[in-house]
Each structure stands twice: as structure tokens, then as C-alpha cells.
Amino acid sequence: MTKEFRTLADPDTVRETIADLDLGGRVEQVDLRDARGRVLAERIDAAIDVPGFDRAAMDGYAVQAGDTVGADEVEPVVLNLAGTVHAGAEPDVTVDPGSCVEVSTGAVMPPGANAVVVVERTDEIEADDGDTAGDTAIEIRTAVAPSENVMLAGADIAAGARALGPGTRLTPRELGLLSALGVDEVPVRARPRVGIISTGDELVPPGDSLNSERGEIHDVNTTTIAAGVDAAGGEPVVYPHAGDDFEAMENLLRQAADECDLVVSSGSTSASAVDVIYRVIEERGELLLHGVAVKPGKPMLVGRIDHPDGDSETATGAGDAAARSAYIGLPGYPVSALTIFRVFVAPAIRAAAGQPAPTTATVDGELIAQQRHDEGRLRLLSVALIEDADGETLVYPVDKGSGATTSLVDADGVVAIDADTDYLAAGESVTVQLFDPDVRPPTLLAVGEADPALAELLDSLDRPRFLPVGSREGLRRLREGIPDLAVVAGPTDRAVDAVDIGGWSREWGLLVPDGNPDSVDGLGDLIDGDLPFVNRNRESGLRAGFDAELDALADARGVDHRDLTAAIDGYEATVSGVESPARRVADERAAVGLGLRATADRHDLGFVSVGTQSVRLLGNPDRGGKPAIDAVRDAVETLPAACSSLAGYQFE
Amino acid sequence: MTKEFRTLADPDTVRETIADLDLGGRVEQVDLRDARGRVLAERIDAAIDVPGFDRAAMDGYAVQAGDTVGADEVEPVVLNLAGTVHAGAEPDVTVDPGSCVEVSTGAVMPPGANAVVVVERTDEIEADDGDTAGDTAIEIRTAVAPSENVMLAGADIAAGARALGPGTRLTPRELGLLSALGVDEVPVRARPRVGIISTGDELVPPGDSLNSERGEIHDVNTTTIAAGVDAAGGEPVVYPHAGDDFEAMENLLRQAADECDLVVSSGSTSASAVDVIYRVIEERGELLLHGVAVKPGKPMLVGRIDHPDGDSETATGAGDAAARSAYIGLPGYPVSALTIFRVFVAPAIRAAAGQPAPTTATVDGELIAQQRHDEGRLRLLSVALIEDADGETLVYPVDKGSGATTSLVDADGVVAIDADTDYLAAGESVTVQLFDPDVRPPTLLAVGEADPALAELLDSLDRPRFLPVGSREGLRRLREGIPDLAVVAGPTDRAVDAVDIGGWSREWGLLVPDGNPDSVDGLGDLIDGDLPFVNRNRESGLRAGFDAELDALADARGVDHRDLTAAIDGYEATVSGVESPARRVADERAAVGLGLRATADRHDLGFVSVGTQSVRLLGNPDRGGKPAIDAVRDAVETLPAACSSLAGYQFE
Secondary structure, three states: OOOOOOOOHHHHHHHHHHOOOOOOOOOEEEEEHHOOOEEEOEEEEOOOOOOOOOEEEEEEEHHHHHHHHHOOOOEEEEEEEEEEHHHHHOOOOOOOOOOEEEEEEOOOOOOOEEEEEEEEEEEEOOOHHHHOOOEEEEOOOOOOOOOOOOOOOOOOOOOOOOOOOOOOEEEHHHHHHHHHHOEEEEEEEOOEEEEEEEEOOOOOOOOOOOOOOHOEEEEEHHHHHHHHHHHOOOOOEEEEOOOOOHHHHHHHHHHHHHHHHHEEEOOOOOOOHHHHHHHHHHHHHHEEEEEEEEEOOOOOOEEEEEEEOOOOOOOOOOHHHHHHEEEEEEEEOOHHHHHHHHHHHHHHHHHHHHOOOOOOOOOEEEEEEOOOOOOOEEEEEEEEEEEEEOOOEEEEEEOOOOOOOOOHHOEEEEEEEOOOOEEEOOEEEEEEEEOOOOOEEEEEEEEEEEOHHHHHHHHHHOOOEEEOOOOHHHHHHHHHHHHHHHEEEOOOOOOOOEEEEEEEEEEEEEEEEOOOOOOOOOOOHHHHHOEEEEEEEOOOOOHHHHHHHHHHHHHHHHOOHHHHHHOOOOOOOOOOOOOOHHHHOOOOOOOOEEEEEEHHHHOOEEEEEEEEEEEEEOOOOOOOOOOOOHHHHHHHHHHHHHHHOOOOOEOO | OOOOOOOOOHHHHHHHHHHHHHHOOOOOEEEHHOOOOOOOOEEEEOOOOOOOOEEEEOOOEOOHHHHEEEEOOOOOOEEEEEEEEEOOOOOOOOOOOOOEEEEEOOOOOOOOOOOEEEEEHHHEOOOOOOHOOEEEEEEEEEOOOOOOOOOOOOEEEOOOOOOEEOOOOOOOOHHHHHHHHOOOOOEEEOOOOOEEEEOOOEOOOOOOOHHHHOOOOOOOOHHHHHHHHHHOOOOEEEEOOOOEEEEEEHHHHHHHHHHHOEEEEOOOOOOHHHHHHHHHHHEEEEEEEEEOOOOOOOOOHHHHHHHHOOOOOOOOOOOHHEEEEEEEEEOHHHHHHHHHHHHHHHHHHHHHHHOOOOOEEEEEEEOOOEEOOOOOOOOEEEEEEEEEEOOOEEEEEOOOOOOOOOOOHHOEEEEEOOOOOOOOOOOOOOEEEEEOOOOOOOEEEEEOOHHHHHHHHHHOOOOOEEEEEOHHHHHHHHOOOOOOOOEOOOOOOOOOOOOOEEEEEEEEEEEEEOOOOOOOOHHHHEEEOOEEEEEEEOOOOHHHHHHHHHHHHHHHHOHHHHHHHHHHOOOEEEEOOOOOOHHHHHHHOOOOEEHHHHHHHHHOEEEEEEEEEEEEEEEEEHHHHOOHHHHHHHHHHHHHHHOOOOOOEEEE
């Protein structure tokens, strides 16, 4: 029976409920070559002595230590050379009193010998003993103690000794010790099998083409959750996408539950998906939680799906312990799904795999923009990192709306804000839970006007982050002190305290189909003709340039700016990408678009020049000491060469 | 021609020479599912708008924003419901003035609509319009602006925009963005192929049996270097071990050079190996360095092997750039080989793969034992880490001799000591280059007497490190203040300032073959009989107990201790493992061994009891606050249950 959950579960309850789920805990044998990063399930004791024999630790001569008593540089002892033993060979000679045997490092100590004199303290001479004339003798110029320069059998590790404990994570060095012990297969914690199901009729796998008229979008969560499962030490099992078809989804869910330790679905907030999940859980398991007091992620589900009776031997090869599968339903939006996965699910997968939490999972930093909070539930606030001039970590909120996939890369992690905290002040120290232990702050945060030459410049930098928010918004953020750099094009409304790092100019105008079929000659044709136009968004510098020209034209015609814009078919039809107008003209969705000569070239469109505008890189005055700013200065110098194919560009 | 290298190269020259080697730099296309951790070779621009359509960002009603002007809770606006659009469906309805359409999150905005009113601000009512009686109408209780709750096409990322730059490391979040863009295959930096060759007749792969009479040992370097190559972003190619056979080794080296970007051999310090390498390099390449002023690692080789003429299209699939292979020869001892690999070779592999250095590659700590240095060359000192009671990292040198494979796990990294530094004082702050970015300090450092019950105790702790140095050496190190805990058994010569954490007692005596064929009754039979005996090493508490009993016997007999020990055949034949005497008795290499009742049981041997001795866990008084000490206390409580099968043990 489906339970009713009248109140949202608090996050600690969610963590405990998930921690109590059974996610496998099996043991498997793996080849040593495949064991890197795995976790030992059992203690490994040495089965053999290492070394397995008394071993010469230096190149030199094996001797009876007693024969060397009193030997020194002044009064060396002379021993007859009885033979040689190399590493990897069985000694065929014995060291009797008064004799020695040449040995190389790693050789088996010949019978009778109990010490080695290093070769540097010896000299080869001709034996002067009458009986052995012509034979070689060795002058020993130092005394050695018993066992000196010898590694006794078992001295490295003795057979029976505890070598590695259960729970040891296998890095190259542990693998090396296991190799020395002759171990070529090790018992490790099995990776919990995690079935991944994305639901929603609108989802299409990456690589397949989209029907945008039907509102199709590419499936993101299968990729991110599978990679997250892998990173947490689990084995992702990706199931085909089933759409919202009731029966297909039910079959898929049952199959995944039978084959995996944990089933994670996302987008399961749609009514039909929840219906299926409820039905399967009702028939075969238990719903443990529905709804969590966390933003984002409120609609999270946690449950358990038992395997059919008499089928306790499942595809996982496990017995009773795995006769049920855990189920977790994640929200559908990519950032929400990955956040909830990372905070609540990944720790449980790591625990089942025996993997420790990564040491780099969190980073502390100073919040540089205040954050109000009136949710009454835990908020996992998406934030991004940037370093100040001293290398200290600064943290700023990223809120592009939870549907934005670019937040995946524009944010670096989340800050947890308690339900009863209602305000985080700028300057406060916060702990960021990173989306991935490999996340590092970008070396440079630039915001503002997107531009083809800027893209080249960014390509030459190491780990830059650029947010294409447009010139106007870029300036606003620079005023707030958040970015290192604002990229500003065209006329701007007011000045901001900044350091000019460099820049270039670009030619802009009207993009028309190749051959200019409507014979567009300038802005006047837009107003006086009846041509479908596609404009840029208000924040862009290109739009600012366009509006300034329209103002000039309005003045010249003695009319109001609004009269002109009202006459343009599509003045309000704005798009945010540099290339978007060009693409619409190329697709014949518009007759004229606002854009750059370089973009027209790239898309083989006609171009009607209107003007040139400067693009300036304005540096945050507080970040002048950052090495990345110098790197930008250097990169600007290389732009004339890197951008030689960009039409309409002038570099300084 | 083979060059002569009269002086050792300095470490910076080595780094530069290796950095100048050509290790590939190819680009390959990989499936997105296999791309985690790889590095983008090229910039990825968005090929499509995301979303590809104007998209409802909330569940609610699509409206013409103008229709909602003035709507609020007091004076709602009523709009006729014209239909519904779900996510993944093509709208079959238009929003005309005065009407609205129900939309779910993700749905395509129906034609005519330009905003969404969230469902929470609406109510469904019956239409009161005469013409549409019985139809549904929607009460709108808020005004919305154009584009409110709508994500416009391309607003997430616009077609043509720079999405990810070259050099970006692909973590789950970047893979998510690529999925959103429909990308299912990405151009990444190819992993440089690194051929791994271990040389030496004495080496046997793990898993194969050893002939100890021939001095065979297991090959460790192939495992550690292959794992290290993998960790650095390279593709290890393991070649079969060729022994010191001249022709076989030459063929192997040529094959590896033809197939790989880099060939790494270890153990190449043996004269025959160096001969082969010289010959191949002389014929086909260039020796760049031979001998490096670093300890360990002096015999390192760096060179280049050209591919045969006309064979520039090699198995690597590369052209001219890969028409030569780099060669690096590492020392043979495992710790030396891994140290040199990590410090000099791994950075070059990472650079070729485009991988950044791990953020956790180094850790700073306080040296707690002084270190003299008079090498005149760079010393890479093996060290281990331990935390003090405040969680601060302490560093102590580990010097077990470079042949010891246990140093791989007993040390955590190296401290580089310059050639012109001759002394590091205790208390000095040092930077440790970790053997692996996953290395973490153990939670507990225990040293002293190995014991079967102790092994159980260690198994129950998280990341303990135990060094089985014996009771006597354990006490000495505790006096020096290095370990958290010393494990001490039997009589000790002097007291040390310590905190008693707990302990147990164990029964010890003489191990004899099953059935006690020589009818051994006690120590007297050892002295008076002619039985080959195997003793424990002087540092062990078991030996101390044995010697104390011999003293008592000597007193009783009125003879000197030495007279008794001289009469024991094998008194000086000591072994260091707890189980070593038992194994020798079981192998019939000795008739009597010194050991525990529990060990006799385990090996199905006869046992002649001599006494019981206490085993104490002595805590370092400065480390009382460490959580691991409390964990040890707790673990001691569980020992009676965990060790119920250990014969002869008494717990408190």
C-alpha cells in the first residue's frame, strides 16, 4: 500500500534512510592489473617470505664475517675467490673459511657465507698462495658483521605476517606489495550495480537528432549520473530510455530492480512516472520517503523493491542480501539531479564500495555576494569559485534557473544553507561541496560580450570561465566586483572603475541571404521595407550599437526612436547568441539579422556594413595581481595571428 | 655512438630533457560514455540552440502576457482554457487573446503565448460565457511579463557559442553539458602509450611460483609502473619479461619502441641490460642522459629510439611526430623505481595527456626526526605521515634499505633534499611529494610486537599502520615520540613514559611436529637433546620471554646463560616473523621452533607450553587526544569475541 507522506522528510532522515538501504556489499576476485582504486574486502597475509632466501644487498663478495675481523685499509685481509653467483642463479659454490665468492645485488647468498663486503672496499689481486698460483684472490679492506649487506629471508616481510588490512584502497604502492607477495588476484569489495533510468517522453539520447517542434531535448541525466556512479565506485548500468509509456516503464523498472543493487531514476516527478513507481513499489516493496525538505530536490523518492519470491539468486549473483533493490528517484533538471545525487546518493554508493570520501570533496571560501534565504527548508545553493589576487577562494551564487544545463559548468558546487538560516552576508566564510573532486576554480572569470576573437583568446588560456551575459550585464557584474574581467562592446551607458587590458574593433551590420536578394542597403531598408528581422538581446553590445545608430537615424529623420523600432518587423524578436541571427537568416526564418561581418563570412551570408565598434577587456582593479590577467595581456598580443581569418577585425 | 657521461646530470636538466621528449600528443575521438577524466583536444561550440524551442519553465498556463495586466489576488483575470501541451508533444492549439493553454514544465510554448502563469497562482473554474458553458476557464491571480517562466530558445546556450575550451578535463558536469548539446563523441587528447619492460633473470610475474634456490623474486615494478602510468593518464602496455637474454631483450625493446610513445624499463642497471639498451639506442636513436645526481635513482637513463626508416606509420597510428619513441630507464628497486617515475616521468605523461597535476600531489608537514644529508646530490628521502593530536601532519623518515618492498606501503612519499642542504632539523616544515594523490596519513601508527590478536584488532580499525619491529624496537621508537602506540610483549628492559591502553596475555612455548615425535617436554630437551631449533629475532618479546626462561634455567642449573645457549643447535638461527618458526618446523627444516600456542594450532603442530606473557598497548602520552586511540580502546573490548578461536589467549 502506498504510504501518504504529509510532511517533507528532513535531510538527515533522508541520509539515514539511504544509508540503511542495502546496496550490495558483495566480494569479488579481480586480477591485480584491474585492481587499481578498488578496496580490499579482506586482510591479506603474506603467504611467502620476502625475500624467499638470504639475499646479497650489494654488489661485492660473500664472506664468512669472522674472516674479516681486523681488516682495514692499512691491513687488508686476503681471501681466495672461489666463484661467482649472479642474481637469478642457484649458487654452485660454497664459502669456506678463507675464501669468498663474488656476488651481485639480489644474488642468493652462497652456503657458508653470512655477510657481504661491498666491492668498493675490495681489490682483485693475483693469489700468491703456491697452490693456487694464477688464481684470483680478493683483498678485503674492511671488517663486516654477520648479516651485514645481506637481507635475510623474510626480513622484508615474513610469511604469515599481516600485509594489508581490509578496507585498504589499492593504489600503485599497495599493488606493488601484493606483487612482491606473488598475489595476482585480490578479493575486493564489489562495485554496487546502479541501474540508471531517465524518464520523460521529451528525452532523446545525445547523438540522435531532436524534433524541437515536439519539444524534444537531449537526455543529460543518464550521462551525468552514470559518470557520478562510476566516480563514486559503483558500476553504472544504463537502461534504454522508455518515455512515459506506462507498461514499458514498469517493465524497465522491474528489470532494473532485478538486475541492480540500486535503481536511480530521474525526471520521475512527472505524474505518469510517479504512478508507475508507486505501483511497482506497492506490489513489490516499500516506499520509504516521498518528498524531502531540500531545494532543489523536493520531489525526491526513496524506496525499496523486493525481488520476486523464489528468485533470490539474481543476475547480481548474490543471495538473500541482494534479494531486494533500493530505489531513489531524482528530480529531472540536470543540476538538481546531480546535486541531489552528489549530496545524498554518492555517499551511499561509496560506502557500499568501501571507497573513502575524496579529500578534495569540499573547499572553503569567502562568499562575495549576500544571499537571502526564506525557504524554510535546506537550500543547496549552486555556487561558483574564483580566486582573488592573493589566491584566496571567493564564492558567488549561480542562479540561472534550475532548467539551465550550462549551470552544470558555470557552477562548481553547492553551499548548504540550513532551513533556519535566513541570510548569508557577503564576506562570510562558507564550505562548498564540489560537484566533483576534480573541480578547480577557473584561473580567470570573464563576463560580458561574446565575440569570435574573444573565443580564440579564451582557447589560449588555461581553465578560463566566460559567462556570455552581454556587455551591459558584464559591466554591472564588474561594478559588483565579482569577475576578474568584463568584456564590453559598443557604446556603454556609464563608466566603471576598471583597468583597460586591451581590445580590438569589429565590423557589424546587417546579415542578409547570400547575394542580398532584397537589396538591403542599410538600416533605412529595415524600417521602410517589410523585411522580417531578427534582433539581438538588450544586454549585448551589438544591440547597443544598433540602437545608437537608430537614434542617429531618428534624429536625422526628426522622428522618435520608438517610431522607427515599431516599424521594424521583429525588433522585439531578440536572440541571445552571436550567431543566432545568422542562423535564422540562413534557415530562412528571417530576411535580415543583426551581426558581425565575421559571422556573415562564416555562414556564407551577405553582409551590409553599418559600422565598427570597439571591444574592450576591462579588468577588475582588485584583481590586478592575478597571473591570469598577465596571461590575458599576453594572449591579446597573439590575437592578430590567431584571428587572421576573422573578417572585419582590427587589432591594436 | 654511445656518448660518455662523465658527470651526473642535475635534476633540472633531467626534467627538461624528459619534457622535451615527444610523447605523442595525438587526438582521438571517444564515445561520451568513455570520456570521463579525458581532456578535450579542441574547443566544442554548441551546434544547436539549447533549448531548441521556447520552453515552459514551470507547470501552469501559457498566456499572452498582455492579457494578465492588472491581475492579482483581489481581481483575477479569467481566461478560457483552449487545451493542453505536455512535455514531448507538439502543440496542437494556439493561445489567442483571452485564452490560455495548460502546459507542463518542459513543454513547447504554444503559438501565440509568450509567458507562463504558475499553476499555484491560478484556479480552474467553470466557464460562465454563454457560448462555452460547461467548458473550463482559468482564474489568473497574478500578472506576468513577456517571457516570464519561459526559457527562450537558445537561452541556455545558443548555437555557435563556445561551450567548452580545449584542455578541459571532462568530469560528470562537462559530460552533462556535452549531452545537452547532443554530442556523443568527443575529440580528446590520446593517452600516450607507455611500454613497460622489467629486466632481470631473477624476476617472476606475480601468480607464478618462485624458485628461491635460484634467488627468484616476484616482479613488482611492472605492476607499480603500469598503475602509475594509468594514474598519470597514459596507456600502459606491459611487455613480457625477457630475462637477461641479450637477443630476446633487444627484440623486446625494439618492438616496444615501435609500438609505444615511451618505453620505460626498470632494473636496467644490470650490465647486460645496459648493454642492450646502449646497442639499440646507438643503432637507432640517441642517448640523452646517463646518470642523474639523485638518490635513489643515480643510474637513470634517458634516450630516444627512432623508428626504422620508411616505417613512420607505426602501430600507434601516428605519422611523423611519433616516428620515434622516448626511452627512460629506471632503477630496479621498487621504491627507487616508483620514486623516480613519480618525480620525473609521471609529469611528462600527464603533460602529453593534457592532464593537470593532481591537487593532492603534495602535503606539508613537520619533520619529527632530524635528517642528516651528506650526499652532494639531490636526495629523495622516503618519509611517512602521521597526525598529531591536533590533526597536524607530522613527517618521519623511512629507511628500510632500498631493496625493501614493504617501504612501498610503510612510506607515503618523498621529501626532496637539495644537494647543498646537509641537515634537516626536527621541527622543520617540509613538503612531501606523495607517492599517489590518494595517499592519506594513517589514522594510527603502531609499532612493536606482531601478534595474532593484534592483527584482528588492526583489522577493525580504519587505516591503521603497524610496523612489526618487535617489542624492544617499538619501545625505543615510542621513547623517540614517533608512533601513537607501541605494542610490547614479555619482559622489557626499562620503563617508558606511556599510557596503558589495554592488553591481553598469550601462551608461548616450543612448537614441534604434530605428535611430538622427539617427545620434547620443555626447554631442557632443547639443551640436552640434539634438536635443530629455530629462534626468534632479538627484538621480539617472544625471544625476550625465551631468554628470561633460559636465565632462570641457567640459575637453576648453576651454569652461565651462554653455556645453555651454546648447547642449543640454532639459538642464533633467528627469524623475524611470528609464524616463521612454525613454518620451518612444518617444512621439516627444524625440529623445534619458538612460538605461540595459537600459531601451533593454526599450523597443526604440536605445542609444549613454557609460559604466558602479557602484550600491552602503550600509548604515546602526547597523542592521547587522537580519535584513533579511543578507537583502539573500543576495539580491545571486542577482542574476546573476535579472537575466540585463538588458543592460549586471555583477555582482560
